Amino acid sequence: MEKTFRLNDILALERQTRTNLINSIGGFKSVGLVGTQNKLGQTNLSIFSSIVHIGAHPPLIGLIFRPGNPMRDTLANILETGFYTINHIHEGILSQAHQTSAHYPVNQSEFEAVGLTPSYTESIPVPFVAESKIQIGVQFKEILEITSNNTQLVIGEIVFIKVPENCLGTDGFVHLDKVNTLTCSGLDAYHSTNTIDRFSYAKPNKDLTSLLSNG
Amino acid sequence: MEKTFRLNDILALERQTRTNLINSIGGFKSVGLVGTQNKLGQTNLSIFSSIVHIGAHPPLIGLIFRPGNPMRDTLANILETGFYTINHIHEGILSQAHQTSAHYPVNQSEFEAVGLTPSYTESIPVPFVAESKIQIGVQFKEILEITSNNTQLVIGEIVFIKVPENCLGTDGFVHLDKVNTLTCSGLDAYHSTNTIDRFSYAKPNKDLTSLLSNG
Numbered sequence: 562m563e564k565t566f567r568l569n570d571i572l573a574l575e576r577q578t579r580t581n582l583i584n585s586i587g588g589f590k591s592v593g594l595v596g597t598q599n600k601l602g603q604t605n606l607s608i609f610s611s612i613v614h615i616g617a618h619p620p621l622i623g624l625i626f627r628p629g630n631p632m633r634d635t636l637a638n639i640l641e642t643g644f645y646t647i648n649h650i651h652e653g654i655l656s657q658a659h660q661t662s663a664h665y666p667v668n669q670s671e672f673e674a675v676g677l678t679p680s681y682t683e684s685i686p687v688p689f690v691a692e693s694k695i696q697i698g699v700q701f702k703e704i705l706e707i708t709s710n711n712t713q714l715v716i717g718e719i720v721f722i723k724v725p726e727n728c729l730g731t732d733g734f735v736h737l738d739k740v741n742t743l744t745c746s747g748l749d750a751y752h753s754t755n756t757i758d759r760f761s762y763a764k765p766n767k768d769l770t771s772l773l774s775n776g
Numbered sequence: 777m778e779k780t781f782r783l784n785d786i787l788a789l790e791r792q793t794r795t796n797l798i799n800s801i802g803g804f805k806s807v808g809l810v811g812t813q814n815k816l817g818q819t820n821l822s823i824f825s826s827i828v829h830i831g832a833h834p835p836l837i838g839l840i841f842r843p844g845n846p847m848r849d850t851l852a853n854i855l856e857t858g859f860y861t862i863n864h865i866h867e868g869i870l871s872q873a874h875q876t877s878a879h880y881p882v883n884q885s886e887f888e889a890v891g892l893t894p895s896y897t898e899s900i901p902v903p904f905v906a907e908s909k910i911q912i913g914v915q916f917k918e919i920l921e922i923t924s925n926n927t928q929l930v931i932g933e934i935v936f937i938k939v940p941e942n943c944l945g946t947d948g949f950v951h952l953d954k955v956n957t958l959t960c961s962g963l964d965a966y967h968s969t970n971t972i973d974r975f976s977y978a979k980p981n982k983d984l985t986s987l988l989s990n991g
Contacts, residue, residue: 562940562942563938563940564938567935567936568935571937577948578948581949581950582948583829583934584832585950586937586939587837588827588959589959590829591804593803613805613828613840614826616924616925617794618791619787619924620798622798623828623922625829625838660978662978682780703923705922706920707918707929709917719783720783721781722780723778727777729779729797732793733792735800737804738967742803743804747974750949750971751972752972756965758870759962763876763877765880769874769875
């Protein structure tokens with residue numbers, strides 16, 4: 562049996578029910594820990610599930626910001642320093658990662674509050690998560706206003722990547738399952754993955770082949 | 777051992793290697809089949825891995841469009857009819873779904889070319905994928921230009937949802953793994969998922985609890 566919702570049905574749902582439905586209906590999402598700090602050195606760490614690939618030439622990545630804490634602190638810090646980090650989440654740091662979504666006071670670092678370790682690399686003035694196996698350093702490029710609901714899309718250029726060698730294919734592909742990177746759904750669910758296949762570039766009237774043996 | 781890339785290293789990579797690296801480094805992505813048609817009734821179906829949750833109040837979802845076919849056909853159709861559909865992918869339709877990324881001529885429907893079935897519902901003038909277990913109907917709202925790389929973010933309002941009852945929790949959460957919705961990474965890799973946990977709303981100094989028993 563199936564259930565259908567028209568717009569009127571969606572709008573009539575209790576607020577939290579609608580939040581859960583709409584947050585989960587779009588599919589599994591990229592999730593990561595966004596590390597920032599302000600000019601005084603106060604660090605901030607916040608979990609984001611609205612990370613979106615924007616393009617590879619130049620290497621760009623996007624984040625959606627909704628109004629309100631703790632996103633506001635993160636955005637203010639990004640605009641202040643021009644940099645942020647995106648750090649992958651594996652099962653070993655999952656509860657700490659989710660806990661960063663709590664509304665801590667601005668003068669308390671989520672790193673300390675949840676028990677994760679800030680780490681730094683040359684010429685990027687914001688913290689990475691030392692426990693994350695994949696770390697991305699991003700330089701702010703552009704902010705777009707989404708007028709439909711007063712959210713913002715922040716675009717940044719990927720200026721640093723740290724990735725374990727054993728998950729990096731010769732063709733540049735990152736085997737995320739080899740480092741147990743998680744995906745999320747809705748506001749609060751986290752999932753591991755199993756690779757089904759990698760396919761060749763699709764062309765009309767040509768059968769797909771598997772790329773998995775190519776590493 | 778870890779490998780690090782600075783911006784100069786990224787920019788020095790062979791083009792396809794850079795494409796693979798940057799497309800996969802951000803994490804697992806939402807992937808779906810976007811169904812459209814033009815005013816003459818010519819249907820189009822294209823796989824998208826840049827679906828992003830924008831907000832639940834109102835219910836909004838975003839798609840990133842890069843220049844070029846087949847995305848250009850999809851975008852032209854959206855602007856022509858004001859509607860599009862997003863259809864989840866499970867393993868049973870995976871190779872057909874990936875095959876929609878081939879560059880078919882504009883007068884050939886990908887539905888027919890790959891062997892998927894268009895289906896329609898009242899007052900939404902664009903095709904769903906009958907084989908998809910979760911179907912979303914979207915009405916165009918807004919388009920934003922990302923000047924950093926000449927891509928576009930298309931925002932739409934979710935006006936229709938069809939979801940199997942057995943994956944819909946009483947709190948509105950959709951258990952995507954119960955219908956075997958897939959996630960993707962990079963340009964060409966597809967993955968199934970295993971749920972690790974759902975956590976309670978995080979608050980400072982309060983332990984997280986699991987929501988999984990709540991359905």
